[in-house]
Amino acid sequence: MTSPEGRRHRDTHEELDAIDFTALFAAQIHDLKNLLFLLLNSLDETLNNRCAGSEISEDAASRLALLKYNGQLINDKLIQMLSLFRFAQGPYVIDIAYRPVEELIEEVVAEAKPLLGARSITISSDVETVLCGFFDRDLAAGVLNNAIHNALQCAKSEIRLSACAENGFLAIRVEDDGDGFPQEILDNGGSMKSLDLSGGKTGLGLYFSSVCARLHSNKGQTGRIALSNGGSLGGAVFTLLLP
Amino acid sequence: MNAEDFQARTSSTSNAPINFQEKTFLVVDDVASMRSSLRNTISTLGGTRIDMAGNGIEAINRLEQLAYDIILCDYDLGGGKDGQQLLEEAIRRKLLKKSTIFIMVTAERGYEKVVSAAELAPDDYLIKPFAGEVLRLRLERLAQKKTYFAPVFALMDTQDYRRAIQVCDDLLNSPNQYKIDLMRLKAEIHLLLGDYGTAGELYKRILAIREVPWARMGLAKSMYHQNKFSEAANLFRRVTENTPNYMEAYDWLAKSYSAAGDEQRAQRTLMVAAKISPRILQRRKTLGEIAYRNDDLETAQDSYEAVLKFGKNSALTSPEDYANLSRVFIDQGKCDQAMTVMKDARKTFKNSPESLLHGAVMDSLAHQKSGDTEAATEALKQALEQFETCDNKQGSVSLDIARSCFQLGDEETGKKVVQDFIQNKHDDKKIHLHAEDMFRKIGLRDKGREIITNSSREVIALNDQAVQMAQAGDLRGSAELLMQAVAKYPENTVIALNAVHAILTCMQTQGWDEEWGKSAKKTLATVKSRDPDNQKYLMLADLYKEVAKHHGLQK
Known part of the structure; x- marks a missing residue:
């Protein structure tokens, strides 16, 4: 290993060794989110210009919506990775405040609407306007966005969000009229077992959701997610349960 | 609930x-x-x-x-x-x-x-x-x-806290999404008013609903203000353990340790906090002070340097911050660095009277340390001239001047400076601590204690006399005596507020007096400009309105 190439190789290796990759990745994710913000905003702008009368065909518009949807999926992944990284670094403190649930639902629905594009899917929400609860707004929104984006992939014509108080828990549901969760996800969804890093789908979203739910605790009770099929629309039912 | x-x-x-x-x-x-x-x-x-x-x-x-x-x-x-x-x-x-x-x-x-x-x-x-x-x-x-x-x-x-609480209560009567915010606000107002018991009860009610860190903080603060320092420390510590990023909890935990006399733990607490969020200037200043008192010059230097470094782009530093660092350098024997720092201060503050004053006195101390008595005497002379004319001499400058005087053998002037300093804040434990520490560092611990005790005793005696007169029913005499004290110790906030309290109590029973009303209002305004968040001030400003209103005066 005394040839110049060998030495150069070793130097590069030492140099790379010195990099703190966990910190580097976190910082890069941070930058990626900034770039995504610019990307999604210019997409919005293009979509809005269309409404204002400029010429974009229906076809182009629905392709833009699809582009935006995929952008949102990237953002979901980044949020999940960055959050799990922060949780792991610890100590991680969540910001639990008393808030109207309707506000949260309104926001995630507003985020989801532009993603529909030309698809004939309706998103409706059914929340008692007066329901309030204790939760971390950003974590809850991250979980619900993920659930909605999953539902968008499976739904045939409808997605429904609902929230209610149930046995001392705040229950927020995302239901669709698709084919429902496969048995394997019903069995393992949200657990470490579902994290299959070799397969195409990692199950990271559900795992992230279940970690976020567990971070909410109150008087000995801990939050969780529940997955089932059926529900009011006959498809998949994702439930976030917060104490 | x-x-x-x-x-x-x-x-x-x-x-x-x-x-x-x-x-x-x-x-x-x-x-x-x-x-x-x-x-x-x-x-x-x-x-x-x-x-x-x-x-x-x-x-x-x-x-x-x-x-x-x-x-x-x-x-x-x-x-x-x-x-x-x-x-x-x-x-x-x-x-x-x-x-x-x-x-x-x-x-x-x-x-x-x-x-x-x-x-x-x-x-x-x-x-x-x-x-x-x-x-x-x-x-x-x-x-x-x-x-x-x-x-x-x-x-x-408008500092109408009683009515603010009433409005909170009215709003709380109808169920709404801001219920917790309202309870929190109401508890904070009770804290402001010095009604610590009620505030504590409110926080306990919130905690019964949900363990939220700010409510535990509030409860701990109410304990601290009731002088239950070890209970307060336990509660603050719990907040730092459960929510390590709740930085304010570290400040209060350190305060509680200090109040209970445990300066070492106070310092350690602030060092942990400074590590988590290094840019908060006030915390760094406090850490510098405590470390300096604990003779940990390295930490003191570190802290004061951070204050100057992070404060550079803001208007949050003062010449005193430069003097603090300079003082540490002097104690370390780094006299050149001590003087360079003060040169920076004069430059940064464009030779403001305050920077010249701090600069002269630190120069004098640095010259003494390096053995140049002549230059030290000259610098002290300048400092004393500045001290006479400078309006803005808050903080440690009095103690630096006194130290320089004692070390150069002018005990009389030194004693006078300390006396004024103590008498204007006779019940401030922190000021006593600073003064005692200064005397200890120049090897005059016992003499220093005597000067400090005698100085505050004079004010305490006067205050006690006024209290006795009031208890004996001579409200008017009590108020008059305290107003004389205000004239004698113009910067003493406690005396000023006691005087206002006496005047208001007197007028409550004996009717409104135009002259006294004016004095009370003026004294309150002086205190407000000095210490706008002073709790007794807030309480008295409230009382002033009440008394004025009771006698049919709007303002």
Whole structure:
């Protein structure tokens, strides 16, 4: 290993060794989110210009919506990775405040609407306007966005969000009229077992959701997610349960 | 009250639409493409009056020109000020309207880590990327919330705390989404009024519903103010353990340890906090002071250097901060560095009287340390001349002057300076501690104690005499005696407030007196300019209004 190439190789290796990759990745994710913000905003702008009368065909518009949807999926992944990284670094403190649930639902629905594009899917929400609860707004929104984006992939014509108080828990549901969760996800969804890093789908979203739910605790009770099929629309039912 | 009540119904939360076309916006971001992107988002809501700023200085310039309705500010502004520092400066300089909505924009949740515990928090924060529609929803709700709380804040602004509490109670009577906020606000007002028992009870009620860190903080503060320091310390410690990013809890934990006499633990607590968030200047100053008293010169130097380094871009440093570092250098025998620091101070503050005063006295101490008595005497002479004429001689400068006098053999002047210093704050334990420490460091511990005790004893005796007169029924005599004391110790806040209290008590029973009313009002104004958050001041300002009203006077 005394040839110049060998030495150069070793130097590069030492140099790379010195990099703190966990910190580097976190910082890069941070930058990626900034770039995504610019990307999604210019997409919005293009979509809005269309409404204002400029010429974009229906076809182009629905392709833009699809582009935006995929952008949102990237953002979901980044949020999940960055959050799990922060949780792991610890100590991680969540910001639990008393808030109207309707506000949260309104926001995630507003985020989801532009993603529909030309698809004939309706998103409706059914929340008692007066329901309030204790939760971390950003974590809850991250979980619900993920659930909605999953539902968008499976739904045939409808997605429904609902929230209610149930046995001392705040229950927020995302239901669709698709084919429902496969048995394997019903069995393992949200657990470490579902994290299959070799397969195409990692199950990271559900795992992230279940970690976020567990971070909410109150008087000995801990939050969780529940997955089932059926529900009011006959498809998949994702439930976030917060104490 | 149980948890179920709080997952229950509130009045409707439907939003009132805002006419964004009427609103003035300020967008602060260091990245040009980000600014124009935010501008576009605002345009889609219908906003047209949008100004931009690329850094903190530009933003402050804008704010000096116009009180904006809505401010969107990125937390990370490149070099210089960050978004939080900008917000703090804007609030301190009163550049924001009560109705201004300030939203911090960030790429990551981590921002809260820095800020969730900051006293001066933005109205809300948004994480990028966000949809224009979400911004609209947020702005509408924030406007609604501001309107809802406006009557309470208006009363608090005029220091009409009793009525502010009444309004909170009225609002709490009808169920609503702000229930917890209202209970919190009400508890905070009770703390302000010095009604610690009631405040503590309110916090306990909130904690029975949910373990929220700010409620535990509130309960701990109420304990601290009732002098239950070890109970307070236990509660504050619990907050730091459960929520390690709640920085204010470390400050109070250290305060509680100090109050209980455990300066070593206080220092360790602040060192932990300084490690988590290194840029908070006030905490670093306090750490410097405690470390200096604990003879840990290395930590003291570190802390004071950090204050100067991080304070560079803000108006938050004073010549005293330079003197603090210079003093550490002198004790370490680094006399050249000590004088260089003061040279910097004079340059930074453009030879202001305060910087000249601090500069002269530190130079004198540095010359003494390096054995140049002649130069030291000359510098002290200058310092004393400045000391006579300088209006703004807060803080440690008196003790530095006294130290220089004692070391150069002018005991008489030294003693006089300490006496004035102590008598103007005779019941401030921290001041006593500082003074005792100075004497200990120059090897005059016992003599120092005697001077300190005698100085405060004089004021205490006068105060006691007034109390006895009042107890014996001579309210008028008591008030007169205290007003004389105010003339003798013009900077003593405790005496000033006791005098006002005596006057008001006297007028409550014996009727309004024009002259006394004026003196009380003037004295209150003096205290307010010195110490606007003083709790007894707030209580008396309230009482003043009550007495005036009782006698049919509006103001």
